[in-house]
Amino acid sequence: MIEHAEKGDKIKPGDTLIEAPSGNTPSLNVSRVDPNSYILDQYANSENPAAHESGTAEESCWPTKGKWTWWSVALEQGAVTGLSRGLKKHKSDILVVGADPIGSVLAQPDSLDKLKDEYKVEGMGYEFVPAVLDQSEPSIWIKTFDRDSFQLVRRLVREEEVFCGRSSGAAIAALAQLVTGRPELNKEDKVAVVILPDGNSDLPVEVRERRVNGGAGIRFS
Numbered sequence: 144m145i146e147h148a149e150k151g152d153k154i155k156p157g158d159t160l161i162e163a164p165s166g167n168t169p170s171l172n173v174s175r176v177d178p179n180s181y182i183l184d185q186y187a188n189s190e191n192p193a194a195h196e197s198g199t200a201e202e203s204c205w206p207t208k209g210k211w212t213w214w215s216v217a218l219e220q221g222a223v224t225g226l227s228r229g230l231k232k233h234k235s236d237i238l239v240v241g242a243d244p245i246g247s248v249l250a251q252p253d254s255l256d257k258l259k260d261e262y263k264v265e266g267m268g269y270e271f272v273p274a275v276l277d278q279s280e281p282s283i284w285i286k287t288f289d290r291d292s293f294q295l296v297r298r299l300v301r302e303e304e305v306f307c308g309r310s311s312g313a314a315i316a317a318l319a320q321l322v323t324g325r326p327e328l329n330k331e332d333k334v335a336v337v338i339l340p341d342g343n344s345d346l347p348v349e350v351r352e353r354r355v356n357g358g359a360g361i362r363f364s
Contacts, residue, residue, distance in 0.1 A: 144183045144185070144188050144190040144191060144194065145160065145183070146190075147188075147190040148181060148183070153181055154181045157179065158179045158180060158181055159179060159180040159181070160180070160181055160183060161180050161181065161182045161183065162182070162183040162184075162185060185219070185221060185275070186220070186221075186273040186274060186275060187273065187274040187275060188221075188275065189275065191221030191222075191225070191275045192221040192222070192224040192225035192228070192275050192277075193225060194221075194225065195221060195222045195224070195225025195226050195229065196224075196225035196226070196228045196229040197225075197229065199222060199225065199226050199229070200225065200226050200228070200229020200230050200232075200233075201229060203226070203230075203336070203338065204229075204230070204233055207334065207336060209233055209234065210334055211234075211237070211334040211335070211336050212237070212238065212328070212333040212334050212335065213237060213238035213239070213240060213282075213321075213328065213333070213335055213336075214226075214230060214237065214238070214239050214240065214335070214336045214337070214338070215240040215242065215314045215315070215317050215318040215321070215335065215336075215337045215338075216239065216240065216241060216242065216281075216314060216337075216338050216340075217241075217242035217264075217266075217267045217287075217310045217311070217313040217314035217317065217338075217340065218266070218267065218310070218338065218340050219266060219267065220249070220269070220272075220273045220275050220276035221273075221275040221276070222340070223241055223276065223280065223281060224275060224276055224277045224280050226239075226338075227239045227241075227277075227280035227281055228280060237282075238282045238283065238328075239280065239281045239282045239283075240281060240282065240283055240284075240285055240317050240318065240321055241280075241281030241283070241284045241285070241317075242267065242284075242285055242287050242310075242313045242314050242316065242317035243255075243256075243267065243268055243284055243285070243286055243287070244262035244264045244267065244268040244286070244287050244288075244289065244292070244313060245258050245259075245260045245262060245286050245287065245288055245289075246258075246259055246260040246261055246262040246268065247262065247267070247268030247269055247270070248269065248270060248271070248272065249268060249269060249272060249276065249278065249284075250278075250284035250285075250286055251278045251279065251281075251284055255284055255286055256286075258286070262289055263289050263309070264287070264289055264292055264309040264310055264312075264313050265308065265309060265310060265341075266308070266309075266310040266340060266341055267310045267313060283321070285317040285320050285321060287313045287316040287317055287320070288316070289309075291312070291313075291316040291319075292309050292310075292312035292313040292315075292316050293309060293312060294312070295312040295315045295316055295319075296308065296309055296311065296312035299311070299312070299315070299339075305339070306342065307339045307341055307342060308340075308341030308342065309341070310340055310341050311337075311339035311340060311341055314337050314338060314339065314340075315337055318335060318337055322335075
Protein backbone atom coordinates (compact mmCIF):
# COMPACT_ATOMS: atom_id res chain seq x y z
CA MET A 144 0.00 0.00 0.00
CA ILE A 145 2.88 2.35 0.78
CA GLU A 146 4.66 1.60 -2.51
CA HIS A 147 1.45 2.28 -4.43
CA ALA A 148 0.97 5.58 -2.59
CA GLU A 149 4.54 6.57 -3.44
CA LYS A 150 4.15 5.74 -7.13
CA GLY A 151 0.89 7.68 -7.24
CA ASP A 152 2.50 10.76 -5.66
CA LYS A 153 0.05 10.55 -2.78
CA ILE A 154 2.82 10.77 -0.19
CA LYS A 155 6.16 12.54 0.02
CA PRO A 156 9.17 12.35 2.36
CA GLY A 157 8.25 13.60 5.81
CA ASP A 158 4.53 12.79 5.55
CA THR A 159 2.74 10.90 8.32
CA LEU A 160 1.17 7.56 7.39
CA ILE A 161 -1.98 6.72 9.32
CA GLU A 162 -3.27 3.20 9.70
CA ALA A 163 -5.76 2.09 12.33
CA PRO A 164 -5.98 -1.64 13.15
CA SER A 165 -9.75 -1.42 13.62
CA GLY A 166 -11.95 1.45 12.50
CA ASN A 167 -11.01 4.68 10.76
CA THR A 168 -12.75 7.40 12.79
CA PRO A 169 -9.62 8.35 14.80
CA SER A 170 -7.60 8.27 11.57
CA LEU A 171 -9.93 10.78 9.93
CA ASN A 172 -9.63 13.08 12.93
CA VAL A 173 -5.83 12.99 12.74
CA SER A 174 -5.82 13.61 8.98
CA ARG A 175 -7.96 16.73 9.43
CA VAL A 176 -5.44 18.16 11.90
CA ASP A 177 -2.30 17.19 9.96
CA PRO A 178 -2.37 18.20 6.26
CA ASN A 179 0.83 16.21 5.68
CA SER A 180 -0.79 12.91 6.58
CA TYR A 181 -2.16 10.08 4.48
CA ILE A 182 -4.64 7.35 5.47
CA LEU A 183 -3.66 3.95 4.08
CA ASP A 184 -7.18 2.60 4.81
CA GLN A 185 -6.79 -1.17 4.81
CA TYR A 186 -10.57 -1.63 4.54
CA ALA A 187 -10.99 0.10 1.17
CA ASN A 188 -7.50 0.13 -0.37
CA SER A 189 -7.34 -2.33 -3.28
CA GLU A 190 -3.59 -2.63 -2.75
CA ASN A 191 -4.34 -4.52 0.47
CA PRO A 192 -5.58 -7.73 -1.22
CA ALA A 193 -3.12 -7.19 -4.08
CA ALA A 194 -0.22 -7.36 -1.63
CA HIS A 195 -1.47 -10.67 -0.26
CA GLU A 196 -2.07 -12.02 -3.75
CA SER A 197 1.50 -11.35 -4.87
CA GLY A 198 3.17 -11.74 -1.48
CA THR A 199 1.44 -13.92 1.11
CA ALA A 200 0.13 -16.43 -1.44
CA GLU A 201 3.52 -16.89 -3.09
CA GLU A 202 5.34 -17.17 0.23
CA SER A 203 2.82 -19.76 1.40
CA CYS A 204 3.12 -21.98 -1.66
CA TRP A 205 6.79 -22.87 -1.78
CA PRO A 206 7.12 -24.86 1.53
CA THR A 207 4.65 -27.50 0.30
CA LYS A 208 5.69 -27.22 -3.36
CA GLY A 209 2.03 -27.02 -4.39
CA LYS A 210 1.15 -30.41 -2.91
CA TRP A 211 -1.97 -29.26 -1.14
CA THR A 212 -5.67 -29.94 -1.50
CA TRP A 213 -7.22 -27.21 0.57
CA TRP A 214 -6.47 -24.28 2.86
CA SER A 215 -8.20 -23.02 6.00
CA VAL A 216 -7.79 -19.31 6.71
CA ALA A 217 -8.98 -16.94 9.43
CA LEU A 218 -7.49 -13.64 8.34
CA GLU A 219 -8.43 -10.02 7.90
CA GLN A 220 -10.56 -9.38 4.85
CA GLY A 221 -7.93 -8.16 2.39
CA ALA A 222 -5.76 -11.16 3.22
CA VAL A 223 -8.61 -13.63 2.62
CA THR A 224 -9.34 -12.09 -0.78
CA GLY A 225 -5.75 -11.78 -1.95
CA LEU A 226 -4.58 -15.14 -0.64
CA SER A 227 -7.47 -16.94 -2.31
CA ARG A 228 -6.80 -15.24 -5.64
CA GLY A 229 -3.10 -15.99 -5.46
CA LEU A 230 -3.55 -19.65 -4.56
CA LYS A 231 -6.02 -20.22 -7.39
CA LYS A 232 -3.38 -19.09 -9.87
CA HIS A 233 -1.35 -22.12 -8.83
CA LYS A 234 -4.24 -24.56 -8.50
CA SER A 235 -7.63 -23.59 -9.87
CA ASP A 236 -9.53 -26.38 -8.10
CA ILE A 237 -8.12 -25.64 -4.65
CA LEU A 238 -10.62 -25.56 -1.79
CA VAL A 239 -10.20 -22.36 0.23
CA VAL A 240 -12.07 -22.33 3.55
CA GLY A 241 -12.93 -18.96 5.08
CA ALA A 242 -13.49 -18.98 8.84
CA ASP A 243 -15.93 -16.44 10.26
CA PRO A 244 -16.99 -16.23 13.93
CA ILE A 245 -20.60 -16.55 15.01
CA GLY A 246 -21.88 -12.96 15.26
CA SER A 247 -19.93 -11.68 12.25
CA VAL A 248 -21.66 -11.00 8.91
CA LEU A 249 -18.91 -11.85 6.42
CA ALA A 250 -19.80 -15.43 5.53
CA GLN A 251 -21.77 -16.46 2.48
CA PRO A 252 -24.52 -17.36 1.90
CA ASP A 253 -26.28 -14.83 4.14
CA SER A 254 -28.18 -17.63 5.87
CA LEU A 255 -24.95 -18.55 7.70
CA ASP A 256 -25.01 -15.20 9.50
CA LYS A 257 -28.47 -15.53 11.05
CA LEU A 258 -27.15 -16.84 14.37
CA LYS A 259 -26.17 -13.81 16.45
CA ASP A 260 -23.75 -13.79 19.36
CA GLU A 261 -20.92 -11.70 20.79
CA TYR A 262 -17.49 -12.92 19.72
CA LYS A 263 -14.11 -12.25 21.29
CA VAL A 264 -11.90 -13.63 18.54
CA GLU A 265 -9.68 -10.81 17.27
CA GLY A 266 -8.32 -10.12 13.79
CA MET A 267 -11.30 -11.55 11.94
CA GLY A 268 -15.04 -11.00 11.63
CA TYR A 269 -16.96 -7.75 11.34
CA GLU A 270 -20.44 -6.25 11.56
CA PHE A 271 -19.98 -4.74 8.09
CA VAL A 272 -18.46 -5.98 4.84
CA PRO A 273 -15.25 -4.05 3.99
CA ALA A 274 -14.70 -3.03 0.39
CA VAL A 275 -11.51 -5.12 0.18
CA LEU A 276 -13.38 -8.36 0.88
CA ASP A 277 -14.65 -10.40 -2.05
CA GLN A 278 -16.99 -12.79 -0.27
CA SER A 279 -17.08 -15.08 -3.30
CA GLU A 280 -13.35 -15.84 -3.16
CA PRO A 281 -13.40 -18.56 -0.47
CA SER A 282 -14.77 -21.84 -1.81
CA ILE A 283 -16.74 -22.31 1.39
CA TRP A 284 -17.37 -20.31 4.56
CA ILE A 285 -17.55 -21.98 7.96
CA LYS A 286 -18.87 -20.28 11.11
CA THR A 287 -16.82 -20.84 14.25
CA PHE A 288 -17.63 -20.61 17.96
CA ASP A 289 -15.32 -18.80 20.40
CA ARG A 290 -15.32 -21.82 22.70
CA ASP A 291 -13.89 -24.09 20.01
CA SER A 292 -11.33 -21.50 18.93
CA PHE A 293 -10.08 -20.94 22.49
CA GLN A 294 -9.88 -24.65 23.26
CA LEU A 295 -7.83 -25.28 20.14
CA VAL A 296 -5.41 -22.49 21.08
CA ARG A 297 -4.88 -24.27 24.40
CA ARG A 298 -4.30 -27.58 22.63
CA LEU A 299 -1.73 -26.00 20.31
CA VAL A 300 0.23 -24.78 23.33
CA ARG A 301 -0.11 -28.00 25.30
CA GLU A 302 0.40 -30.56 22.54
CA GLU A 303 2.49 -28.78 19.90
CA GLU A 304 4.26 -26.01 21.87
CA VAL A 305 2.86 -23.53 19.34
CA PHE A 306 2.01 -20.12 20.79
CA CYS A 307 -0.66 -18.36 18.76
CA GLY A 308 -3.85 -16.37 19.14
CA ARG A 309 -7.56 -16.93 18.87
CA SER A 310 -7.91 -16.40 15.12
CA SER A 311 -5.44 -19.26 14.64
CA GLY A 312 -7.72 -21.37 16.79
CA ALA A 313 -10.65 -20.35 14.60
CA ALA A 314 -8.80 -21.47 11.45
CA ILE A 315 -8.20 -24.89 12.98
CA ALA A 316 -11.80 -25.04 14.23
CA ALA A 317 -13.00 -24.47 10.66
CA LEU A 318 -10.70 -27.23 9.44
CA ALA A 319 -12.06 -29.63 12.06
CA GLN A 320 -15.66 -28.83 11.12
CA LEU A 321 -14.98 -29.41 7.45
CA VAL A 322 -13.31 -32.80 7.78
CA THR A 323 -16.02 -33.92 10.20
CA GLY A 324 -18.70 -33.17 7.63
CA ARG A 325 -16.68 -34.31 4.62
CA PRO A 326 -14.72 -37.45 5.54
CA GLU A 327 -13.44 -37.80 1.97
CA LEU A 328 -11.11 -34.89 2.74
CA ASN A 329 -9.66 -36.59 5.80
CA LYS A 330 -7.40 -39.03 3.97
CA GLU A 331 -3.65 -39.52 3.69
CA ASP A 332 -3.53 -38.31 0.09
CA LYS A 333 -5.17 -35.01 1.04
CA VAL A 334 -2.97 -32.15 2.22
CA ALA A 335 -4.49 -29.33 4.26
CA VAL A 336 -2.67 -26.09 5.02
CA VAL A 337 -3.77 -23.86 7.89
CA ILE A 338 -2.36 -20.36 8.26
CA LEU A 339 -1.83 -19.32 11.88
CA PRO A 340 -1.89 -15.53 11.48
CA ASP A 341 -1.13 -14.43 15.03
CA GLY A 342 1.61 -15.07 17.56
CA ASN A 343 2.52 -15.04 21.23
CA SER A 344 1.40 -11.44 21.72
CA ASP A 345 -2.14 -12.53 20.78
CA LEU A 346 -2.16 -15.56 23.07
CA PRO A 347 -5.26 -15.37 25.31
CA VAL A 348 -4.32 -14.10 28.77
CA GLU A 349 -5.57 -17.24 30.52
CA VAL A 350 -3.25 -19.37 28.39
CA ARG A 351 -0.25 -17.12 29.06
CA GLU A 352 -0.89 -17.28 32.80
CA ARG A 353 -1.14 -21.06 32.60
CA ARG A 354 2.34 -21.25 31.09
CA VAL A 355 4.01 -18.63 33.29
CA ASN A 356 2.42 -19.27 36.67
CA GLY A 357 2.09 -23.02 36.58
CA GLY A 358 -1.62 -23.02 35.96
CA ALA A 359 -3.05 -21.91 39.28
CA GLY A 360 -6.80 -21.81 38.87
CA ILE A 361 -6.68 -22.51 35.13
CA ARG A 362 -8.24 -25.64 33.75
CA PHE A 363 -7.37 -26.90 30.27
CA SER A 364 -10.04 -28.89 28.46
